[in-house]
Amino acid sequence: MKIKLGVLAVAMPLALTTLTGCSMTDKESDDVTYVGTSTSSDAADALEKISSGIYDLIGVKGEASDSRAGVEECPDKDRDTYFKVFHPWSFYPASPGDLDAAMQHLKERLPKHGWRIVSYGPDTSKNRNIVLIADNDEEKAGVHIAKMPKRERPKLSLTVVSGCYKVPEGQKVEYF
Template identity: 65%
Template structure:
């Protein structure tokens, strides 16, 4: 089953490299993930419908989801200042349908807090409507810990990578929405 984030990866990889600059180089595995299929109806490979919205309103909503994720981290540190972006919904009219992505990173004040932050996310996400669909090391040389979760209510998926061997150590957070439809008579604004 093709996951929502994996579908999104193909559509936004080049745009993400531009937006993330140096961070994209530091996070070569960003968004090459398997977000679980719980956001779908288990009868299709489609990305879930997230509702009708303008691009700006949907981006604001995803940034609020990111802020809530940041609060769940629960340790002192600094988040990167990145904005959300808009991408196409695979197989749908790009003038009318879109998805929102919001990649960011978190660097704890103390490297030892990285483990605490990841463990808090693993235990707190389910208490806030997220279903953790996978958790464990990836196949990279560094064996980064990956957490993938879906939130059916928010029609969003997230992949969080604990990059303990990065300099500096950090969490890479990649949030992506379901598929929105622009209001009648409006086209998707790209940013």
């Protein structure tokens, strides 16, 4: 269990950095996509709506984990002023056999809804999980999706992440 958590601790920041990388537009700097001004709470609500839109594209029966968005620092920015939001969640198909269809639907449908697939293929894990990474320039968000068929309960693991926000003048970032 400690190894799995350690791998996640290393892999998640890399995935999140990849998702908010150089491919999205409206940058305030060369490395970070700037979304706009918002409170942490409003930005989290907006990102959860983006996640909900992705859920609607899955197109097979199943259930999503009940998770909330979180807030983290933007790289090389003042942590009291700038932040980005991430929303990790999982989708469990009603039938394990529907996992392939769920991933295929996302691969086909995301581009029709403003998402640009940046990467698709097996990861470097022992299980060689299929990973889809996509950016949405209009939403200034990215998604990392891993198909995990060899889990006790097969699932899609998704993390949606925003670019960097700036809090309104006179306010500080609320981390949760």
